[in-house]
Amino acid sequence: MKYRDLIQFDPIESVIVLRSADDKKKAEELVSSYVMSDSMAELISARIISQLRLEEVVDNKGILLVGNYGTGKSHLMSVISSIAADADMLALAQNAQFKTDAACIAGRFEVLRIEIGSTAMSLRGIVTSTLEQDLAKRGIVFKFPPADQITNNKDSLLDMMAAFAEKYGENRGYLIVVDELLDYLKTRKDTELMADLGFMRELGEIIKSTRFRMISGVQEALFDNSAFRQVSSSLLKMKDRFEQVLIRSEDMAYVAQNRVLRKSAEQKAQIREHLQKFCPLYQNMADRLEDYVDMFPIHPAYIYTFQHIVTVEKREVLKTISETISGVLDQDVNDTKPGIISTIPTGSASRRIRACAPIPPSMRSYRSPPSWRIFFPAPSRRQAIGRWPFK
Numbered sequence: 001m002k003y004r005d006l007i008q009f010d011p012i013e014s015v016i017v018l019r020s021a022d023d024k025k026k027a028e029e030l031v032s033s034y035v036m037s038d039s040m041a042e043l044i045s046a047r048i049i050s051q052l053r054l055e056e057v058v059d060n061k062g063i064l065l066v067g068n069y070g071t072g073k074s075h076l077m078s079v080i081s082s083i084a085a086d087a088d089m090l091a092l093a094q095n096a097q098f099k100t101d102a103a104c105i106a107g108r109f110e111v112l113r114i115e116i117g118s119t120a121m122s123l124r125g126i127v128t129s130t131l132e133q134d135l136a137k138r139g140i141v142f143k144f145p146p147a148d149q150i151t152n153n154k155d156s157l158l159d160m161m162a163a164f165a166e167k168y169g170e171n172r173g174y175l176i177v178v179d180e181l182l183d184y185l186k187t188r189k190d191t192e193l194m195a196d197l198g199f200m201r202e203l204g205e206i207i208k209s210t211r212f213r214m215i216s217g218v219q220e221a222l223f224d225n226s227a228f229r230q231v232s233s234s235l236l237k238m239k240d241r242f243e244q245v246l247i248r249s250e251d252m253a254y255v256a257q258n259r260v261l262r263k264s265a266e267q268k269a270q271i272r273e274h275l276q277k278f279c280p281l282y283q284n285m286a287d288r289l290e291d292y293v294d295m296f297p298i299h300p301a302y303i304y305t306f307q308h309i310v311t312v313e314k315r316e317v318l319k320t321i322s323e324t325i326s327g328v329l330d331q332d333v334n335d336t337k338p339g340i341i342s343t344i345p346t347g348s349a350s351r352r353i354r355a356c357a358p359i360p361p362s363m364r365s366y367r368s369p370p371s372w373r374i375f376f377p378a379p380s381r382r383q384a385i386g387r388w389p390f391k
């Protein structure tokens with residue numbers, strides 16, 4: 001029996017380019033391929049759709065979608081913005097609860113997607129020039145005043161929304177989606193950063209009184225981020241106007257199980273039977289057998305641990321799982337070992353990190369194959385891995 005026989009492997013090879021959703025065909029693909037658990041659907045409804053909605057508004061804010069590299073931020077922002085722009089897209093979404101909850105924003109928006117590349121422009125410069133170009137494409141002539149001739153940005157943003165409403169009426173919203181914001185902000189000097197965050201705050205402020213809405217994807221939580229310690233007062237002011245929505249490791253596990261590691265009921269039964277033999281050797285395995293089956297051949301603690309490693313370079317968890325699985329597909333799963341992959345590659349063979357708890361005493365007398373040896377990076381295991389998920 002090979003790994004290939006036990007999973008319906010669907011590889012993840014690339015990151016999503018937000019602006020690819022400008023193309024209708026690609027947007028359809030992105031909406032239909034987005035895997036969403038019920039708890040993710042609940043989170044999206046409570047924290048994202050509630051901020052985007054145009055009716056029953058209560059102090060609406062901008063949204064910062066926070067998740068490590070490769071956790072699906074650009075994919076999710078493509079899905080939400082495609083549905084916001086075109087109600088027909090809603091039917092392609094996978095989660096029934098999400099379809100019901102997102103109906104209130106479906107087709108209600110004009111959408112502008114901005115991907116910030118390497119640039120020396122200010123955030124204000126980037127956003128206002130892209131807005132001007134987008135409005136011009138829509139036949140609206142609007143120019144923002146030069147930055148040195150204004151006392152604040154809110155007035156000109158409100159004027160822009162008035163020009164937008166003249167063309168689209170009072171019922172339509174204008175959604176801007178900004179990707180790669182954190183990488184950009186990290187290139188900015190302190191004084192520039194303060195101006196950028198001030199502009200973000202002003203964007204956030206007009207949301208509550210207009211039909212302007214904004215979502216942005218960032219790899220780490222902005223507030224409480226030590227990289228921005230020196231501009232903490234600007235961040236604090238901005239924080240009031242943005243809702244941070246975190247993509248959790250449980251959500252990533254669901255995506256891994258349902259996209260990369262999908263299994264039929266028969267395949268699950270085969271894996272269950274195979275793993276049961278090893279339950280007495282591993283603490284928790286019997287209690288969590290279904291998690292082991294759903295994530296097989298990846299250890300259930302893999303994703304949590306991956307997201308808490310601080311000593312290795314930025315990596316994408318789904319892509320790493322996908323690459324790991326493609327490497328073992330033709331290997332045999334035999335009766336003498338569980339065949340669970342718990343080693344996280346870090347780019348250097350001597351610094352591999354095991355995702356699971358140490359081998360229990362009963363296992364030490366068991367002849368472990370090399371893949372079960374433990375490699376921990378300096379300086380210390382606890383520091384590298386963060387909170388230990390399993391006792």
Ligand SMILES: Nc1ncnc2c1ncn2[C@@H]1O[C@H](COP(=O)(O)OP(=O)(O)OP(=O)(O)O)[C@@H](O)[C@H]1O
Pocket residue numbers: 012013014015016017033034035036067068069070071072073074075076217219255259318
């Ligand atoms: N919920 C999901 N359903 C289906 N595929 C997903 C999901 N989440 C992530 N993916 C896949 O994982 C890969 C990475 O996703 P994406 O590019 O959106 O991540 P990201 O968070 O924007 O990464 P980065 O921070 O590097 O920009 C893509 O191939 C995407 O299709």
Ligand SMILES: [Mg+2]
Pocket residue numbers: 015016073074075179217
């Ligand atoms: Mg992205």
